[in-house]
Amino acid sequence: MNVNTLIKNNPDLKIRNIIIDNIEIKIIYFESLCESSDINDFILKPITINKLNTISLIKNMLPSSNFKDINNEKDLLFCLYSGFTIININNDFVSLETKYSLDSGISEASNEKVIKGPKDSFSENYQNNIGLIRKRIRTKKLKLKEYIIGNESKTKVSLFYLDDKVNKELLDEINNRFNNINLDYILNSNSIIDTLSNNSIFQDYIMTERPDYVTYNLINGRIAILVENTNQVIIIPRFFMDNFMNVDDNYQNYKNVNITRIIRFIAFIVAIITPSFYIALTTFNQETLPTSILINFSMQREGVPFPSFVEALILSLTFEILREADTRIPLVVGTSMSIVGALVLGEAAAKAGLISPIMIIVIAISSVSSLLFNDNDLVNTIRIYKIIFLIFSGIMGLYGLFISILILIIKICSLKSFNYDYLNNLKRFILRR
């Protein structure tokens, strides 16, 4: 193994030579990955003061908890890139961990807010994440299987489960699939889940940044997948009713939570159906509306140049653009943009006669209802179905609306999440003590 060749393309690789009693000791490390004070205090100081010049002395005398023998070049590179310091005497190599913590620490959960309940969330630090789960479930039944996936990136992926609760068949299957993954780079949890899930519009896995939610699901017999360098933990399988659950539910009065869940379910239906229902009623099935409302609607549509269907599509699109802009824009500009968008655009367009005021209300109701869910993927699912529903009822009225409702129901019923029915666990909708 020739260490000197490494230095060519890696300016941050440091090699320090110490000569003690004519024996050359090389200390090799990445400046960017290692804590230099650790190297000073626990490697250089003991070696120079105690004059350690053989591998066995170093192994015995250096105060380090994580030692690794290195037998080939592959090991050497892996250790170097993982933040280890390599000590080389003659042709013997040994490595010690001097990793520099490159993460943001444990911070508050930013995407999944709760009113009550703990505030901590997963970070990019793999060890911390494991610790956050371990400290909540202190039992030997909590098992952890670690894999190293990615031919080049060598990312650690670990599987959490409770030994007595988990479905062994599911575990074996996941185990099999992990062993067969052939990817070069694992960047985050998404690259793992793409190989596992069925990639339907409705997600069959949960992604969360809250350790309390992960432990709650582990206790219910599910499997959690942790990926190095990601703050999103995957939980499988996921069922339809999980769309209406929230971490917060566990910290509140269970009777009141049931009502909240019913409200969420109604919001889900409202978000998908409202625009298409309005289109179906006003352009095809006018006889179903009460007379006074019909007269009002027809007054408001006076002078609008587009057909209602196009009007609804344009408004939905505008809203989606606003929402996307709102999430991407830096926080400093953030709120003002959405206010400008909502107020000025909506008000002005209605006054200019481009769109009818009632259409703004309809789209707003549907969009606000979809924002009830903090899972962004679910919001996107709702958006897709909203547009499918719109097209169907724009062509065929109420008849089309009911066809599309049937399509949605059939889709949900026929979905599988890791060999479980997606509609499994319906009874979990009602919380009991």
Next chain:
Amino acid sequence: MKKIILIIICFLLCGCYNYNELNKLSIVSSVSIDKKDNKYLVGAQIMNIKNNESDEGSKIIVYEEEGKTINDALRKINNKSSRKLYAGHFSKLVISEEIAKENIVDILDLFLRKAEIKDEFTITVVKNIEASKLIKIVTLPDQIPADFVKNSIQTSNIETALTNSSKLDEFMSYYLKKGIDPVITTIKVNKYKKDADTTKNTLTSNPSTYIELNNIGITYKGKLEKYLNQDETIGYNIIRNRISNMIIPVKCNNKYSSILINKSKTKRKVMKNKDKYIININVNSSGILTESSCNNIKELEKNTKKEINKYINKVLNVKAKSKFLGFERDIYLKYPKENNYNYEVKVNTNFKVTSKGELYEKK
């Protein structure tokens, strides 16, 4: 792939059938039919003519046309209106007395055939003026006269027993059934003046012209035969079991007390006695005292029974060819094979005061 193409073709073949934008429709709320020189004079009242809520002026517009048939006239109206006439919210048909006496069913034929029209609209006969004038009158609080009539029929059906609404489906089913004839709602216009069709009519607290519901008319073979008076109308409603609320003044100690009947159930039973039928009418009703000058409950109950019997007897004594009370139907349902319809009516009334009120108990 074949499946997807098939589905898309299915959509495109039936695509947008019956598609209507709201602002391309004229919503017809009521139609009036008069006769003039052997031609029909048809008026269509259209509701959505305003651009916004704050517009002043009338909320309705009426187009009139003559035609050899009703549909002919309606087609001509389409030329006058820039938008398509839409009858999905059609709620009231007004026909003049003249036509009603000639034939009602011939006119209803068109409305039964049109798929767009709900068969729940009210058929009304207007008594003293032309039907087209009635649908032009501007009223309050429902500025659309069709709504006005619909709502007042509903209210009077619930609160009093002074009228009866005749919906198309009920009218036709009574007409087609053996042994019963339908009745028809009538409307009266009071103090008709020339400016009744302008908003001037609604600007004062004492509108000069107003629409009023009147007693019902009875029909024979699809033609209007005669009108009932108020007492007979109440009697008809009692016999046909259509009372939900009714107030009757009852004499007691030479003064009048009011009784609100809030529960009333009528059962008609047919029995055969040799070659005659006996129809037993059992009226079970109860009510509360709403206005009292008398503390003798027993006498009150007795007198109320008498009142109810008086109403029933009045309607039984109406001389008409029409079988509007439907006794022949009751006989037919029980003895379908018989052809002899001689019958005798026996009335049995029960009435109870359920609540007397505290004032009375203190006396």
